[in-house]
Amino acid sequence: LVRVTFGMPDPAKRDQLRRDEASQQTGGRITLTVAEQKLDSHLRKLKLQEMSAAQFPPALHFFKAKRLIEKSPVYKILQKMPKGAALHIHSTSMVSVEWLVKNVTYRPHCYICFTWDNSVRFLFSDRQPFPRWDCFYWQLLETLRARLGDPTGFDYSLMQHLTLFTESPESEYPTQDIVWEKFEKAFIVAAGLISHAPVLKDYVYKGLQELYYDNIMYLELRCGLSRTYELDGTIHDKVLTLKIFHEVTQKFVQDYPDFLGARIIISAHRALGVSEVKAAVKEAIQLQKDFPDVVAGFDIVGREDDGKTLWFFREALSLPAQLGSMLPFFFHAGETDDEGSDVDQNILDALLFNTSRIGHGYALAHHPLAKELSRKGNIAVELCPISNQVLKLVSDLRNHPAVVLMSEGHPLVISSDDPSLFGTSGLSYDFYQAFVGIGGLKANLGTLKELASNSIRYSSLPANLKNKLYGMWLKKWDLFVAKNS
Amino acid sequence: LVRVTFGMPDPAKRDQLRRDEASQQTGGRITLTVAEQKLDSHLRKLKLQEMSAAQFPPALHFFKAKRLIEKSPVYKILQKMPKGAALHIHSTSMVSVEWLVKNVTYRPHCYICFTWDNSVRFLFSDRQPFPRWDCFYWQLLETLRARLGDPTGFDYSLMQHLTLFTESPESEYPTQDIVWEKFEKAFIVAAGLISHAPVLKDYVYKGLQELYYDNIMYLELRCGLSRTYELDGTIHDKVLTLKIFHEVTQKFVQDYPDFLGARIIISAHRALGVSEVKAAVKEAIQLQKDFPDVVAGFDIVGREDDGKTLWFFREALSLPAQLGSMLPFFFHAGETDDEGSDVDQNILDALLFNTSRIGHGYALAHHPLAKELSRKGNIAVELCPISNQVLKLVSDLRNHPAVVLMSEGHPLVISSDDPSLFGTSGLSYDFYQAFVGIGGLKANLGTLKELASNSIRYSSLPANLKNKLYGMWLKKWDLFVAKNS
Ligand SMILES: [Zn+2]
Ligand SMILES: [Zn+2]
Numbered sequence: 028l029v030r031v032t033f034g035m036p037d038p039a040k041r042d043q044l045r046r047d048e049a050s051q052q053t054g055g056r057i058t059l060t061v062a063e064q065k066l067d068s069h070l071r072k073l074k075l076q077e078m079s080a081a082q083f084p085p086a087l088h089f090f091k092a093k094r095l096i097e098k099s100p101v102y103k104i105l106q107k108m109p110k111g112a113a114l115h116i117h118s119t120s121m122v123s124v125e126w127l128v129k130n131v132t133y134r135p136h137c138y139i140c141f142t143w144d145n146s147v148r149f150l151f152s153d154r155q156p157f158p159r160w161d162c163f164y165w166q167l168l169e170t171l172r173a174r175l176g177d178p179t180g181f182d183y184s185l186m187q188h189l190t191l192f193t194e195s196p197e198s199e200y201p202t203q204d205i206v207w208e209k210f211e212k213a214f215i216v217a218a219g220l221i222s223h224a225p226v227l228k229d230y231v232y233k234g235l236q237e238l239y240y241d242n243i244m245y246l247e248l249r250c251g252l253s254r255t256y257e258l259d260g261t262i263h264d265k266v267l268t269l270k271i272f273h274e275v276t277q278k279f280v281q282d283y284p285d286f287l288g289a290r291i292i293i294s295a296h297r298a299l300g301v302s303e304v305k306a307a308v309k310e311a312i313q314l315q316k317d318f319p320d321v322v323a324g325f326d327i328v329g330r331e332d333d334g335k336t337l338w339f340f341r342e343a344l345s346l347p348a349q350l351g352s353m354l355p356f357f358f359h360a361g362e363t364d365d366e367g368s369d370v371d372q373n374i375l376d377a378l379l380f381n382t383s384r385i386g387h388g389y390a391l392a393h394h395p396l397a398k399e400l401s402r403k404g405n406i407a408v409e410l411c412p413i414s415n416q417v418l419k420l421v422s423d424l425r426n427h428p429a430v431v432l433m434s435e436g437h438p439l440v441i442s443s444d445d446p447s448l449f450g451t452s453g454l455s456y457d458f459y460q461a462f463v464g465i466g467g468l469k470a471n472l473g474t475l476k477e478l479a480s481n482s483i484r485y486s487s488l489p490a491n492l493k494n495k496l497y498g499m500w501l502k503k504w505d506l507f508v509a510k511n512s
Numbered sequence: 513l514v515r516v517t518f519g520m521p522d523p524a525k526r527d528q529l530r531r532d533e534a535s536q537q538t539g540g541r542i543t544l545t546v547a548e549q550k551l552d553s554h555l556r557k558l559k560l561q562e563m564s565a566a567q568f569p570p571a572l573h574f575f576k577a578k579r580l581i582e583k584s585p586v587y588k589i590l591q592k593m594p595k596g597a598a599l600h601i602h603s604t605s606m607v608s609v610e611w612l613v614k615n616v617t618y619r620p621h622c623y624i625c626f627t628w629d630n631s632v633r634f635l636f637s638d639r640q641p642f643p644r645w646d647c648f649y650w651q652l653l654e655t656l657r658a659r660l661g662d663p664t665g666f667d668y669s670l671m672q673h674l675t676l677f678t679e680s681p682e683s684e685y686p687t688q689d690i691v692w693e694k695f696e697k698a699f700i701v702a703a704g705l706i707s708h709a710p711v712l713k714d715y716v717y718k719g720l721q722e723l724y725y726d727n728i729m730y731l732e733l734r735c736g737l738s739r740t741y742e743l744d745g746t747i748h749d750k751v752l753t754l755k756i757f758h759e760v761t762q763k764f765v766q767d768y769p770d771f772l773g774a775r776i777i778i779s780a781h782r783a784l785g786v787s788e789v790k791a792a793v794k795e796a797i798q799l800q801k802d803f804p805d806v807v808a809g810f811d812i813v814g815r816e817d818d819g820k821t822l823w824f825f826r827e828a829l830s831l832p833a834q835l836g837s838m839l840p841f842f843f844h845a846g847e848t849d850d851e852g853s854d855v856d857q858n859i860l861d862a863l864l865f866n867t868s869r870i871g872h873g874y875a876l877a878h879h880p881l882a883k884e885l886s887r888k889g890n891i892a893v894e895l896c897p898i899s900n901q902v903l904k905l906v907s908d909l910r911n912h913p914a915v916v917l918m919s920e921g922h923p924l925v926i927s928s929d930d931p932s933l934f935g936t937s938g939l940s941y942d943f944y945q946a947f948v949g950i951g952g953l954k955a956n957l958g959t960l961k962e963l964a965s966n967s968i969r970y971s972s973l974p975a976n977l978k979n980k981l982y983g984m985w986l987k988k989w990d991l992f993v994a995k996n997s
Contacts, residue, residue, distance in 0.1 A: 034833025035826060036864040044860060048881035078850070341520060348519025364910040365563070366952025375529060379521040392877075393919045396533035425849040426911040434878045467851025 053433045053466075054473030066104075066512035067472035073100045074463055085424040085464020089413045090196045093450060096459055104511060105462065106455045108475065109242045109503035111482035112496070113454055115386055115409035115442035117294075117328070118250035119214045119221060121234035124189040124447050128182050131220050131230075136258055138165040146212055147188050149219035151226070153258040188216045191417055192450035203419045207330050210418070213448055224255040224263060224271065231275040237446075239279075239286050241453020242503070245496055246289035247323050247357075247487060248272075251296065252314075269314060273321045285503075287496045290323040290487060292357045297327050297334035304343040312352040323487035324355035324383060331362050336369050337376040344380045355487060358382040361390035364420050374401075384409055384440075384485055389420055391437075392428035398437070407438035407485035412460040413451060414444035424464035433466055433474070440482045476504070538918045538951075539958030551589075551997035552957035558586045559948055570909040570949025574898045575681045578935060581944055589996060590947065591940045593960060594727045594988035596967035597981070598939055600871055600894035600927035602779075602813070603735035604699045604706060606719035609674040609932050613667050616705050616715075621743055623650040631697055632673050634704035636711070638743040673701045676902055677935035688904045692815050695903070698933055709740040709748060709756065716760040722931075724764075724771050726938020727988070730981055731774040732808050732842075732972060733757075736781065737799075754799060758806045770988075772981045775808040775972060777842045782812050782819035789828040797837040808972035809840035809868060816847050821854050822861040829865045840972060844871035849905050851878060859886075869894055869925075869970055874905055876922075877913035883922070892923035892970035897945040898936060899929035909949035918951055918959070925967045961989070 049055050059067055077083070077099060084092035084099070096102050131137070132149065140148045140162035148162050156165040175181050191209055193199050200206035221230050238246055250272070252265040269291065276289045293314065295307040308325060315322040325347075327340060337344065337358060347354040360377035363370050371390050374397045378385075385391065388408035391398050401408070410429050421427050432439060443449070443457050451457065461478065462470050483497050534540050544552055562568070562584060569577035569584070581587050616622070617634065625633045625647035633647050641650040660666050676694055678684050685691035706715050723731055735757070737750040754776065761774045778799065780792040793810060800807040810832075812825060822829065822843060832839040845862035848855050856875050859882045863870075870876065873893035876883050886893070895914050906912050917924060928934070928942050936942065946963065947955050968982050 034830030036861075041860075041864060044864075044881060045857065048860070048879060051880050078853075345519030364908070366910065366915065367954035368563075368952075371952075372530065375526070375533070376521075379526060379529075393915050394533060395536050395920050396529060421911050422907045423849070425851065426906050426913070428911070428916070430851065430878050431913070431916050435880050467853075467856075469852030469856075 049469065051434065051436050052469055052474065053436050053439055054471065054475065054477035055436060057473035057476055059471075059473055060508070062508045062512040063472050063476075066508055069512070070101060070104065070472060071468070073104075074468060077101060077463060078468065085460050086422075088196045088422070089416055089449065089451075089456070089460075090192055090194065093456070096456060099459065101463060102455060102459045105458045105475075106241060106453075107507060107511065108455075108458070109244070109479065109500055109507055110441075110454050110458060111243070111479040111500050112245040112247065112440075112486050113238055113243050113442055114247045114384065114440050114482055114486060115411055115444055116246065116248055117445050118234075118248050118291075119217050120445035120447040121248065122230055122237060122447055123452055124186045124192075126233055127189055127217065127220055127447075128185045131226055132168055132182075132185060134226070135169065137168045137220075139168050139171065140165045144212075147185065147216055149216070151219075151223040151256075151258055152260065189213055189447065190450060191448050196417070200419065203332070206417065206419055207333070210445075210448065211330075217447075218253060222253045222255050224257055224267070227255055227268070227271050228275050231272055232279055235276065235279045235283075235286065235289060237452050238454075239283055241455055242507075243454060244285065244500060244503075245287040245483070245486065245488070248289060248291050249294045249326055249328060249357075250291045251294050251328075252291075265310070266314070266317075269318055269321060273318065285499060287492070287499065291321055292323050292326050292487075294326045294328045297329040297331070297340075301340060301342055304340050305346060308343050308346045308354070309350075312347055312350060312354050315352070315354055324357050326357045326359060326386065328359055331359065331370045331373060332365060337373050337380065338369075341376075341380075356380055356382045357384050357386065357487075359386035360388060361385065361394075362387040362415075362418075362420070363390055366390070366393060378404065378406065382406060383487065387411060387415065388432075389415055389428060392431040398432075402435075402437055405438055405485075407440050407481060408432060409442050410439050410461060410465075411442050411444035411457060412465060413449050413457050416460075417449050424460050425467065427465050429461070429465050430467070433461075433470065438481065438485060439478060440485055441478050479504070534954065536919065536921050537954055537959065538921050538924055539956065539960070539962035540921060542958035542961055544956075544958055545993070547993045547997040548957050548961075551993055554997070555586060555589065555957060556953070558584075558589075559953060562586060562948060563953065570945050573681045573907070574901055574934065574936075574941070574945075575677055575679065578941070581941060584944065586948060587940060587944045590943045590960075591726065591938075592992060592996065593940075593943070594729070594964065594985055594992055595926075595939050595943060596728070596964040596985050597730040597732065597925075597971050598723055598728050598927055599732045599869065599925050599967055599971060600896055600929055601731065601733055602930050603719075603733050603776075604702050605930035605932040606733065607715055607722060607932055608937055609671045609677075611718055612674055612702065612705055612932075613670045616711055617653055617667075617670060619711070620654065622653045622705075624653050624656065625650045632670065632701055634701070636705075636708040636741075636743055637745065674698055674932065675935060676933050681902070685904065688817070691902065691904055692818070695930075695933065696815075702932075703738060707738045707740050709742055709752070712740055712753070712756050713760050716757055717764055720761065720764045720771065720774060722937050723939075724768055726940055728939060729770065729985060729988075730772040730968070730971065730973070733774060733776050734779045734811055734813060734842075735776045736779050736813075737776075750795070751799070751802075754803055754806060758803065770984060772977070772984065776806055777808050777811050777972075779811045779813045782814040782816070782825075786825060786827055789825050790831060793828050793831045793839070794835075797832055797835060797839050800837070800839055809842050811842045811844060811871065813844055816844065816855045816858060817850060822858050822865065823854075826861075826865075841865055841867045842869050842871065842972075843867045845873060846870065846875035846879075847872040847900075847903075847905070848875055851875070863889065863891060867891060868972065872896060872900065873917075874900055874913060877916040883917075887920075887922055890923055890970075892925050892966060893917060894927050895924050895946060895950075896927050896929035896942060897950060898934050898942050901945075902934050909945050910952065912950050914946070914950050915952070918946075918955065923966065923970060924963060925970055926963050964989070 084095045136151050138150045150156050252268045255263045293311040311325045358377040361374040378400045384407045386409050441457050441461050569580045621636050623635045635641050737753045740748045778796040796810045843862040846859040863885045869892045871894050926942050926946050
């Protein structure tokens with residue numbers, strides 16, 4: 028171990044051991060340039076201040092920490108940092124609810140209906156919509172707003188239907204069940220707005236812009252490819268959703284040439300049956316053939332703790348291999364704290380079905396064998412700290428199991444999961460939590476550099492585009508370091 | 513990895529992987545007898561019920577979970593289970609506060625003083641005690657109680673000074689600083705009672721009894737060896753404290769021959785300076801020579817986050833080797849969530865100074881190199897889950913980093929740290945948290961068997977006594993299994 032002379036461990040050897048351990052962590056083997064070292068010690072000083080303040084944001088619920096984080100000098104640097112790619116975001120929650128309410132619901136022909144379970148539905152229509160089983164009475168929002176005395180309060184109430192964000196998260200969401208119920212409800216509310224074809228176009232553009240403004244250059248979006256509709260009630264094919272996404276992305280890249288693009292991971296909900304997921308896999312295989320630049324792969328989404336396991340869908344998940352397709356999987360797995368349950372085994376099955384990355388992998392650190400397989404196979408974990416906290420897997424982020432993964436240099440990328448639901452935008456909030464809370468004082472600029480470059484390395488892009496993106500990112504990175512050191 | 517035929521992983525190989533992983537966990541390699549298997553499936557059924565109930569005790573603050581745990585059928589079995597040894601308990605908190613108040617403070621000549629900081633002091637004296645800097649006015653408790661209308665309420669208020677236990681832990685202890693302040697205060701309050709020589713005798717006996725009733729057979733007690741005093745103000749030498757402990761233990765073993773005994777780990781507080789700790793180490797070396805059957809080793813105690821590091825005391829800690837003594841160390845280390853701080857490095861230094869076990873080791877899972885050293889060196893972690901939760905390192909015990917250690921079969925023993933402060937008694941509460949919360953559904957009877965036998969294996973006992981204790985324990989274990997399967 029370390030030579031002990033006269034009872035005293037050799038201080039030089041002790042330092043060596045400490046450095047050896049530090050080199051194992053994420054970014055621990057990166058040699059920093061002089062400029063990077065300068066920025067690194069600046070960041071360390073700022074982080075120390077934050078750790079000794081009365082309130083430590085990663086220890087608080089994010090909804091209470093948000094304002095503190097926004098004031099944090101560390102956060103402000105992270106905002107400016109080129110973060111590479113966002114690899115785990117869901118399409119129904121990529122744009123802030125302020126925009127959805129203040130812009131989209133103010134558009135003409137927007138109808139609203141208040142449901143019996145205290146929720147709302149939206150619908151764009153050029154005539155009075157028919158009653159539906161969950162919606163008997165549709166009102167034109169324009170008319171309703173004209174009659175209301177307090178449009179600000181009303182708009183705020185609409186926003187509350189679209190996000191989990193609240194001032195009192197502990198009392199509003201006492202259990203995982205309750206927070207997940209609200210979570211799934213919010214998606215349904217948003218759907219009526221987003222799946223209106225003209226809105227979807229603006230929505231995707233706006234979503235890319237929010238990422239771009241947070242210094243992100245590429246996106247892989249989990250998307251269920253819901254059908255879009257028109258004012259006259261026409262319902263389009265799923266392919267149109269894909270086409271809209273593709274066209275808007277192309278337009279966006281034209282407008283912002285230092286943004287590389289976006290791809291879709293087609294997602295089926297685990298509430299479906301095996302035969303429906305089979306159909307979804309087949310469809311994804313076809314769409315990937317038809318749109319190889321747009322479709323990155325396939326995933327099964329929805330709450331794991333409540334839902335069917337990956338193994339339950341094994342017939343569907345073995346279809347690509349049977350059909351000679353190379354459709355990659357990007358499975359959510361291990362988003363649970365129910366150790367030893369069947370759900371807890373999703374991670375191993377994700378790996379057995381050759382997943383390309385693991386969404387969340389919250390339970391991975393508790394599975395030594397799966398962890399080894401993931402590491403050896405270079406299967407990165409998509410770490411979404413704020414999502415895990417808001418969905419009540421962990422309260423103090425210093426206890427997030429990713430602390431273990433980060434200390435071992437496990438392949439990791441940072442993402443935001445459902446930014447609009449959690450009241451975030453871009454990746455900076457999640458990077459803050461990973462850097463300050465999960466990484467602690469150990470995490471340094473090398474950690475950040477590796478996390479950002481990991482997002483390119485573990486993306487689904489072909490090698491040539493990875494290289495291109497990496498080159499673009501590195502230029503921005505060096506500029507960022509030069510400006511901030 | 514696993515042969516994939518026609519896109520489908522081989523179910524038999526998949527099962528093999530799951531078993532391989534399960535075999536890595538604590539107790540994963542123990543082959544259960546038929547009777548043990550029967551008890552194991554019974555326990556599993558009970559645990560499943562507990563996990564699906566509305567409130568899951570390990571996810572709640574222990575002070576709110578305590579009553580639920582006491583009703584739990586799993587807990588009732590754990591109470592009956594022979595748990596081996598308690599290796600991490602502090603002498604000032606080994607007996608329930610009910611006994612201290614209802615028995616000790618009712619003894620004659622007991623004086624009380626109310627301090628300016630809303631605390632109290634106790635003193636036994638055959639005359640009116642002199643005022644001290646912190647205590648101007650001493651009242652005879654007997655007289656005071658006779659004047660009070662509500663002795664029950666008064667006694668309850670005295671208990672509150674001696675324990676952290678409260679119905680509203682979140683509001684009373686909003687931060688680590690506040691809970692630690694109360695923690696250190698409670699020790700000072702207890703000291704006046706416990707260090708009265710006649711009380712100490714009963715106290716030690718009572719403490720051993722509480723362990724014995726919880727089916728524990730051996731104790732290693734952290735003890736600062738405070739000097740004891742008599743009614744007439746005589747203050748005894750530290751050696752008497754050791755002698756009292758030894759004599760009472762011998763008496764107890766006579767009375768309860770299936771209890772093996774108890775040893776002391778002499779503890780110095782980290783608030784001391786280097787030269788004082790040097791003196792304490794020298795004294796411990798001498799006492800170990802004089803009482804080899806009683807003194808197990810040496811430790812430095814007190815809050816790590818606030819205090820000096822082990823490395824700060826390196827001159828003192830290298831003394832035994834310099835003086836040719838084999839005084840073993842049993843260091844508290846890594847009882848922190850401040851990652852990357854100097855305090856966070858205590859674990860590595862504990863290992864470099866050849867610690868025999870690690871007290872808490874809360875941060876160990878975040879230190880891959882130290883973890884490897886601890887595993888290879890067979891340095892067991894003394895896991896005290898309730899202590900970590902009450903002292904606010906973690907709220908939901910499913911996020912305790914020992915989940916990682918347990919899944920990897922890291923050397924572990926379970927202990928209770930400061931039972932009277934946390935409102936526990938014996939080890940059953942902590943075993944419950946480790947078995948149900950930290951171990952989850954994965955933990956089984958093999959886990960319990962290994963944890964219990966670990967407490968013997970990693971004790972400081974010489975080989976012959978370890979074997980004797982193991983034999984005694986195994987007999988009890990088999991009886992326990994036979995009775996409960
Ligand atoms: Zn997700
Ligand atoms: Zn302790």
